[in-house]
Amino acid sequence: MKLNVMVVDDSAVMRAMVKKSLSLCGIELGEVVEAANGVEALEKLASSWVDLALIDVNMPKMNGEELLNHIREDEATVPLNVIVISTEGSETRISRLKSKGARFLRKPFSPENLGNQIREMLGETHGDGSGNQALPVSGPDF
Amino acid sequence: MVSATKLLVVGMADAKHSREPGQTLVTYALGSCIALVIYDPVAKVGGMLHAMLPQSSIDPAKAEVHPAVFVDTGVPLLFLESYKLGAKKERLVVKVAGGACTHGDPEKDMFQIGKRNVLMLKKLLWTNNVPLAASDVAGTESRTVFLDLETGRIRIRTPRGEHEL
Numbered sequence: 615m616k617l618n619v620m621v622v623d624d625s626a627v628m629r630a631m632v633k634k635s636l637s638l639c640g641i642e643l644g645e646v647v648e649a650a651n652g653v654e655a656l657e658k659l660a661s662s663w664v665d666l667a668l669i670d671v672n673m674p675k676m677n678g679e680e681l682l683n684h685i686r687e688d689e690a691t692v693p694l695n696v697i698v699i700s701t702e703g704s705e706t707r708i709s710r711l712k713s714k715g716a717r718f719l720r721k722p723f724s725p726e727n728l729g730n731q732i733r734e735m736l737g738e739t740h741g742d743g744s745g746n747q748a749l750p751v752s753g754p755d756f
Numbered sequence: 757m758v759s760a761t762k763l764l765v766v767g768m769a770d771a772k773h774s775r776e777p778g779q780t781l782v783t784y785a786l787g788s789c790i791a792l793v794i795y796d797p798v799a800k801v802g803g804m805l806h807a808m809l810p811q812s813s814i815d816p817a818k819a820e821v822h823p824a825v826f827v828d829t830g831v832p833l834l835f836l837e838s839y840k841l842g843a844k845k846e847r848l849v850v851k852v853a854g855g856a857c858t859h860g861d862p863e864k865d866m867f868q869i870g871k872r873n874v875l876m877l878k879k880l881l882w883t884n885n886v887p888l889a890a891s892d893v894a895g896t897e898s899r900t901v902f903l904d905l906e907t908g909r910i911r912i913r914t915p916r917g918e919h920e921l
């Protein structure tokens with residue numbers, strides 16, 4: 615199934631780069647939604663269907679970590695797949711982001727790096743349900 | 757003028773299938789519920805599910821008796837039954853409508869049932885490798901959905917008018 619992706623970054627250049635990488639990383643892309651900060655991202659999450667969010671950390675209005683908190687507090691967005699893309703060097707912050715169910719990808723990155731992260735993440739979500747993005751599903755396969 | 761078609765009504769928490777070209781499947785007044793519509797244009801087999809809640813884990817006993825109440829048990833049922841009538845998974849055109857925010861004010865819609873119904877549906881389709889061809893979800897309007905078994909065309913009626921999905 616095609617993946618709807620949201621790219622959240624305050625830099626338009628960076629958003630364009632992430633989009634370019636997405637198109638090259640071997641994932642079947644659906645709609646790509648852009649947001650320049652956390653506030654915009656939450657607005658767009660409420661009105662569009664996003665399967666995966668790629669989120670920058672340092673942004674005005676609402677940064678990536680605050681955005682992740684909001685995503686995990688709202689029952690409607692709890693299962694959203696999140697990859698934080700940042701130059702962030704603080705291991706404490708990175709492990710804090712991971713504890714909230716986000717993956718971490720360091721800038722600069724290659725389309726292959728991105729593709730691998732996404733595939734791993736989806737495998738997790740669709741695997742044994744141990745990831746905290748998983749929605750419990752009870753019915754049979756079809 | 758089109759010839760009169762027979763309406764086959766899909767009730768709340770119900771799923772129905774047909775392969776009679778003269779029939780139209782219909783489900784009325786979807787609020788936060790979702791209607792998942794599947795159609796195989798070759799076999800001319802169609803099915804419609806009107807599911808109310810995302811997860812059967814809240815009431816497994818109920819899901820046993822009425823699987824169509826829940827998205828996670830109703831969707832598999834919809835597909836598996838259609839195969840028995842000759843539909844093929846790879847030919848099925850899959851569309852969804854509904855999942856509205858029925859309280860009008862999204863801020864007050866604490867449980868976000870509509871949104872969660874659609875989220876669960878997307879996850880199910882995704883894990884089962886089924887592409888979603890079209891969707892008309894969210895918003896605040898009530899929707900009535902028709903599937904014409906002859907053509908596979910889906911019409912959605914809202915208080916503001918009618919459109920094709």
Ligand SMILES: [Mg+2]
Nearest residue numbers: 624670672673
């Ligand atoms: Mg930034």
